[in-house]
Amino acid sequence: QVQLVESGGGLVQPGGSLRLSCVGSGFTFSGYSMGWVRQAPGKGLDWVSDIDGAGHATYYADSVKGRFTISRDNAKNVLYLQLSSLKPEDTAVYYCEWYGTRGQGTQVTVSS
DSSP, rough: OEEEEEEEEEEETTOOOOOEEEESSSGGGGSSSSSEEOHHHHHHHHEEEOOOTTTTOOOTTTTTTEEEEEEEETTTTEEEEEEEEOGGOOOEEEEEEETTEOOOOEEEEOOO
16 A cells, blocks of 8 residues: 655754655655645645656745755655755644655754
């Protein structure tokens, strides 16, 4: 079955950086677009970024454009999200997503 496992979250100061990873299995990883969504405390899911199957086309929410970078390594079945210039409002659980399926998420907390 499809499995997505995120990692890389943590506590970081404002202005800091993190790299999130998501390992996918149970499907042809390179054949599909994938993305990241996040859920801040007490709020709903927000779309963050998508990338096409080949890794050539990327899309970002306005709130993260210029600060986050999505990428993938199809040889390793891994999806990445590089978070830079982090702000307190980026605090959330981050999930990778494949056609409605999400992993368990990884917590990102931005605080001084």
